[in-house]
Amino acid sequence: MTRGWEFDSSQPIYLQIASEISKRISSGVYKPGDRLPSVREFALEAGVNPNTMARALASLEQRGLIVTERATGKFVSTQRSVLMELKQELIADTISQCVQALEQIGLTQEEIVSAVRAYVERSAS
Amino acid sequence: MTRGWEFDSSQPIYLQIASEISKRISSGVYKPGDRLPSVREFALEAGVNPNTMARALASLEQRGLIVTERATGKFVSTQRSVLMELKQELIADTISQCVQALEQIGLTQEEIVSAVRAYVERSAS
Amino acid sequence: MTRGWEFDSSQPIYLQIASEISKRISSGVYKPGDRLPSVREFALEAGVNPNTMARALASLEQRGLIVTERATGKFVSTQRSVLMELKQELIADTISQCVQALEQIGLTQEEIVSAVRAYVERSAS
């Protein structure tokens, strides 16, 4: 049994939590309109202090990804534009990280594109 | 000053060290024929026990990436084939991880390729 | 009760252990599919530290002679090819050592063959 989610020390934990939940929303684990687990539940699952979890959720709420209905809980936003924005951002982050790593290995931009194309074509067969 | 390299608990430290040094070799931080820092220095830099560092380096030596000259130190292999193999493996791993993340977000393979192309073209301008 | 196996200082202990266990596998003391004694038991029997025994077993695993099933133990490989390879290697090593000794004593290659033939015929009667 793991004690909680995995964190590293490169970033505040609450941001890592927000990132994790963002991914879940984007990938449909939590769908638009879904009620999220309570802060306490979430904190237990992640193995962090409820205050930390609350801070993470607040940052998501500020971005418009989740909305709070007083006394009933927090829900994933149903606004398409915000969710699309999130998705685009996650895509950009993922690709950015990948491209950066490949450039560090020594690939040019053209080589990166063709390497990715080769990869997906190979895995498609 | 950081206390050492960053490790997570998803993998043995010695493998993470091996991976880190692999990347440095592939990206030219340590070039073919270069003498590597001594095991003790390396261990100090990474913030681990010398035995752990030795284990990491042994795994690299077993893969043919580095060679040991007794009592003088460890050197990056000058064999092209091994280094090319390493590079291809690092590229494949990086792309695999990226594609997997993007597919989880919900992109199709064509979308992934075009998103990467768009990204590098945008960053080129 | 002996205090452990016999080792000499010509080679690292862990390699001598690996060699000893190899012989046992080849001669059928440990048969394909057999569960080996646990690392701790083995270490006790050999009179060495468990880490040293683990290192020896790791080298055998790397050669494909044994396989590990997590939390249940280590087992002799059932792959014929690997076991045949081992046997051939042990035979070659043994004969090489013998021939070398006999050549040093001053025997020619023909004399060596006939001396061996004479020996086995004599011991057969």
Next chain:
Amino acid sequence: MTRGWEFDSSQPIYLQIASEISKRISSGVYKPGDRLPSVREFALEAGVNPNTMARALASLEQRGLIVTERATGKFVSTQRSVLMELKQELIADTISQCVQALEQIGLTQEEIVSAVRAYVERSAS
């Protein structure tokens, strides 16, 4: 620098020394009529007590392999018969040990002979 010869605990050291010197005589390091190093020199070389070395040399003298000339030293015997006997014994011991090992690996006597023949023919090419 090694501190002396290698011994194991399977046999008294003086017998291991006698065996080593026997091999040297048989292989011609010390030829018939040669004066051997003094007991003190020999003991120093082997890293043992002079008494132990004296005992080893006494056992060789008893077998007739070496003779003592009072106040001048010890010499390798010039008697052919004794030297031939020694050679035969060394050969028999070497082969016996080899055959025993091969039988333990699981070879039959015919297989042993043909394996040895194959080995010397291969090494001759």
Next chain:
DNA sequence: GTGGTCTAGACCACT
């Protein structure tokens, strides 16, 4: 219980 990992500290041979 199993094997795996990591640390701490020691001694060795080599140059």
Next chain:
DNA sequence: GTGGTCTAGACCACG
């Protein structure tokens, strides 16, 4: 100084 080996003892995940 280098790497290599060995011991001792600890903690972990797995089933």
